[in-house]
Amino acid sequence: MAVFVIREEGDSLQPPHDIGIVIEGVKVLNRLPSVAHACAMLFGLIYVLNLSYPGELEHTFDALQKLFMEIEPKKMTRKVLSLSVKL
Structure with missing residues (x-):
């Protein structure tokens, strides 16, 4: 499981193209507004899906x-x- 951020290479000052969550190699959420939001959503998914860390x-x-x-x-x-x- 991971939070991913997609942005242009070498352009760290611009907003990312996409922020999302991957669980077991499957993209489960994308187009999230921020990394903080993605982390909170990841904890929610872990809880709802009864996953182990x-x-x-x-x-x-x-x-x-x-x-x-x-x-x-x-x-x-x-x-x-x-x-x-x-x-």
Whole structure:
């Protein structure tokens, strides 16, 4: 699963042509207004489709969910709690 941003090569100051979400190699959403919106939609899709976080990004997704989106913040793992204290 991933958030993608398509823009002209070498033209990072212009707005992107497309922002969307890919899950298991299939584009499920596109033409989203921002990367932040795409991240929020990705969390919604993970919840609605009852998907597991990718193994190598499990702690990253958990930290985003608990710290920044404040979804179930009282159920932090030790690693996320440690990061929270450092922030």
